[in-house]
Amino acid sequence: MQQGLQLEADRGFGNLQGRRETFAAFLRLQLGDCPVPLDASHQERLQALLAGYSRYEDLSLGQRQRLVRLSREWLLALRQQHRPAAEMAPPRLKLATASKQVRHQSAALVLSPLTPLADVKGIGPRSAARLAQMGLLVARDLLRHYPRDYLDYANLKRIRALVPGETATIVACVRRSHAFVSPRNPNLSILELHLHDPTGKLRVSRFMAGRRFTSPAWLKSQQRQFPLGATIAVSGLVKQTPYGPGFSDPLMEVLDHAGATVQSQHIGRLLPVYSLTEGLGAERMRQAIDAVLPLAAQCLDPLPLALRQQQGLISLAEALTVIHQPADQQQLTAARTRLVFDEFLLLQLGLAQRRRALKAAQAPALLSGGSLGLGEPQGLIQRFVELLPFALTAAQQRVLGEIRQDLGRSEPMARLVQGDVGSGKTVVALAALLIAIESGCQGALMAPTEVLAQQHFHKINAWLNELHVSSALLTGSTPARRRRQLLDDLGNGQLKLLVGTHALLEDPVSFERLGLVVVDEQHRFGVNQRNRLLAKGLQPHLLTMTATPIPRTLALSLHGDLDVSQIDELPPGRRPIATQVLRSGGRDEAYALIRREVAQGQRAYVVLPLVEESEKMDLRSAVEVHAQLSSTVFADLQVGLLHGRLSSEAKQQAIDAFASGQSQVLVSTTVVEVGVDVPAATVMLIEHAERFGLAQLHQLRGRVGRGAAQSHCLLINDSSNPLARQRLELLERSNDGFELAEMDLRLRGPGQVLGTRQSGLPDLALASLAHDGAVLERARTVAQAIIDSDPDLKQHAGLDHLLQEQRQRLSQVAAQLN
Numbered sequence: 001m002q003q004g005l006q007l008e009a010d011r012g013f014g015n016l017q018g019r020r021e022t023f024a025a026f027l028r029l030q031l032g033d034c035p036v037p038l039d040a041s042h043q044e045r046l047q048a049l050l051a052g053y054s055r056y057e058d059l060s061l062g063q064r065q066r067l068v069r070l071s072r073e074w075l076l077a078l079r080q081q082h083r084p085a086a087e088m089a090p091p092r093l094k095l096a097t098a099s100k101q102v103r104h105q106s107a108a109l110v111l112s113p114l115t116p117l118a119d120v121k122g123i124g125p126r127s128a129a130r131l132a133q134m135g136l137l138v139a140r141d142l143l144r145h146y147p148r149d150y151l152d153y154a155n156l157k158r159i160r161a162l163v164p165g166e167t168a169t170i171v172a173c174v175r176r177s178h179a180f181v182s183p184r185n186p187n188l189s190i191l192e193l194h195l196h197d198p199t200g201k202l203r204v205s206r207f208m209a210g211r212r213f214t215s216p217a218w219l220k221s222q223q224r225q226f227p228l229g230a231t232i233a234v235s236g237l238v239k240q241t242p243y244g245p246g247f248s249d250p251l252m253e254v255l256d257h258a259g260a261t262v263q264s265q266h267i268g269r270l271l272p273v274y275s276l277t278e279g280l281g282a283e284r285m286r287q288a289i290d291a292v293l294p295l296a297a298q299c300l301d302p303l304p305l306a307l308r309q310q311q312g313l314i315s316l317a318e319a320l321t322v323i324h325q326p327a328d329q330q331q332l333t334a335a336r337t338r339l340v341f342d343e344f345l346l347l348q349l350g351l352a353q354r355r356r357a358l359k360a361a362q363a364p365a366l367l368s369g370g371s372l373g374l375g376e377p378q379g380l381i382q383r384f385v386e387l388l389p390f391a392l393t394a395a396q397q398r399v400l401g402e403i404r405q406d407l408g409r410s411e412p413m414a415r416l417v418q419g420d421v422g423s424g425k426t427v428v429a430l431a432a433l434l435i436a437i438e439s440g441c442q443g444a445l446m447a448p449t450e451v452l453a454q455q456h457f458h459k460i461n462a463w464l465n466e467l468h469v470s471s472a473l474l475t476g477s478t479p480a481r482r483r484r485q486l487l488d489d490l491g492n493g494q495l496k497l498l499v500g501t502h503a504l505l506e507d508p509v510s511f512e513r514l515g516l517v518v519v520d521e522q523h524r525f526g527v528n529q530r531n532r533l534l535a536k537g538l539q540p541h542l543l544t545m546t547a548t549p550i551p552r553t554l555a556l557s558l559h560g561d562l563d564v565s566q567i568d569e570l571p572p573g574r575r576p577i578a579t580q581v582l583r584s585g586g587r588d589e590a591y592a593l594i595r596r597e598v599a600q601g602q603r604a605y606v607v608l609p610l611v612e613e614s615e616k617m618d619l620r621s622a623v624e625v626h627a628q629l630s631s632t633v634f635a636d637l638q639v640g641l642l643h644g645r646l647s648s649e650a651k652q653q654a655i656d657a658f659a660s661g662q663s664q665v666l667v668s669t670t671v672v673e674v675g676v677d678v679p680a681a682t683v684m685l686i687e688h689a690e691r692f693g694l695a696q697l698h699q700l701r702g703r704v705g706r707g708a709a710q711s712h713c714l715l716i717n718d719s720s721n722p723l724a725r726q727r728l729e730l731l732e733r734s735n736d737g738f739e740l741a742e743m744d745l746r747l748r749g750p751g752q753v754l755g756t757r758q759s760g761l762p763d764l765a766l767a768s769l770a771h772d773g774a775v776l777e778r779a780r781t782v783a784q785a786i787i788d789s790d791p792d793l794k795q796h797a798g799l800d801h802l803l804q805e806q807r808q809r810l811s812q813v814a815a816q817l818n
């Protein structure tokens, strides 16, 4: 139940849909089936909780949060009462020795990492309640509540000695504290503090963007956080401001007992800074952590000593202690490395096991017994290659060779093809599908959007007709009759290739003999969708393709169970796309360029960000810009409009018109981001470019430069944020998708890079995919070695246990996603 409650909290209290029932129904069932006798007061609480869950759907978010929290607390209290006697009794051996010191120790030994926080000496019931609000319930939770940062007192400076360009920490007193909504931007709130120390004065501002930070209650809470007269520590990069040196977005913390904390010996010069909650100050958090820290020694180390030594890692107990109380940077690094290693190791063990399971299954060997030499063209492929108006690049040939080798084996292929935008992945995918079809199997090609599925189908169908191979398109908008017929043909094996969207995943779709599944733009799909499609055939081979080159760390974390091929070469004759960042004042210049290009027979995209409801006001929308351009600036041209809310016919019409040249300008949302292929398009104009990630902009840019003519990408940047400008300038300099993806990861973090919705990212508490690549590689090597020698983790019980826990969490998430 605790896991269910935690998951519901993690997922934002949306009443999770589990495999069988909803979260609320699950709780009702479980609560109704209490395995221990309850006294009157517990009965009463149980009934209250039951009542809550029976109308969970109608509760507000706040009420749901409260109900979940109360349930967790009650379960803990109950567990506490009904704990087996053995667990309650202090170890007898220790009690026998009677020195004062030892008695003190043995009292501590009653506690375990699973002790509820309220029972830990040094944490009062009030603090425990506050900690419970943060999801910290037992001692182990608090040990794993890592500092979010550290104040470095090694850089302690006086205000007068601050030098712009250096990082520094000051300890100063609050003279004025003022939180207000920016007079220029109603979505921005500003906290301004006036500070002083014996040598001078300083202003510090903190900016918070977003409507939710502008409520009076929030502003007041900000002010209250840094009250007049409080001593605070401020740490960060010193920059030059009109008022003298100041801090840019500093780390700030109130020091309740400033003197004591700064001089405290055992903390050393690095002071941990924790995420806090209303009513629980930094000092009390540190006290609570101190209270559980002795329990770190009881945490079993899942890593065998030999492995630890080989990898130069400190013990888990030491790492958990040091991460909260590092004496210096060096110690801190050692502790972090150990904990990060664990996180990655677990992740990679899971992937290595999955890979093993994947490979253990039987798949149809699609090239009969290797009687044909590898890489040697067969009839169908040979004819297909001859149909193409171009020769395959060396990279395409190499990757196709790798795929052929996989397909010749009876263990299923699980391969990811990465290739920059325009590197020609479609042709490779189709060739692979033809291998499957030639050997008597069926193939499926799945694309993330209807637009892309249609485009693939039209292109592929033209070739397949010439090869006399039957193919069909299945999407959400395929009419029912057509759909039925198509499913029949699929079931009796007449239909050889099915192209479609995730409609392919729906239940009635079943193949006669599915041999190969290709998932295009696989980063747009969740891992679960991929697995569902696999379940459709007798363990078919799987080929996934992605055009968003993702950094290696991300690839290893998400697709560590796959083999990876790279198409690292573009077809010849492509010229780099000339990219330029413009202010909105440069828009006329951009329109003039479009005009010149169109006059020469080329075409242009104008792309606008997908508009979220609440933000509609300050953004130019696709519909609006289309109306404006078609009636004024480009009144003499045909201007098309494409966005996600159009019917699929309307979408297809807009694309067809643009592809055939009937319209010369296409105003679109990011629907065109993925895979749309119109070689005559040479201009990509992107409005509000600062709102997109680098990888996404690179994808959009990849829509042009597909023919031989010089192409242009114009990025209009409306923001005055210097960081946004810097980020966009990277695109002016680099045409390399991998390089940009790395930068994007560093600048925006993995959740943003992948799009949080379907990322399937593991929950890493401490590890950073942007910065801990080296540790990840090590953990991956170790994980593989462990699984090779001990596939069922019989000799690694600690790891096995953690892995089971993780798997349970993941399967709950998966159940919800399915």
Ligand code: ADP
Pocket: 390, 391, 392, 393, 396, 419, 420, 421, 422, 423, 424, 425, 426, 427, 547, 571, 572, 675, 677, 679, 706
């Ligand atoms: P992506 O890898 O982004 O999916 P596509 O498969 O859509 O790229 O290919 C981009 C364009 O390049 C298409 O018009 C395709 O026909 C063309 N193309 C593919 N391979 C070659 C090649 N070897 N030589 C020339 N053009 C190619």
Ligand code: MG
Pocket: 425, 426, 520, 547, 675
């Ligand atoms: Mg593609």
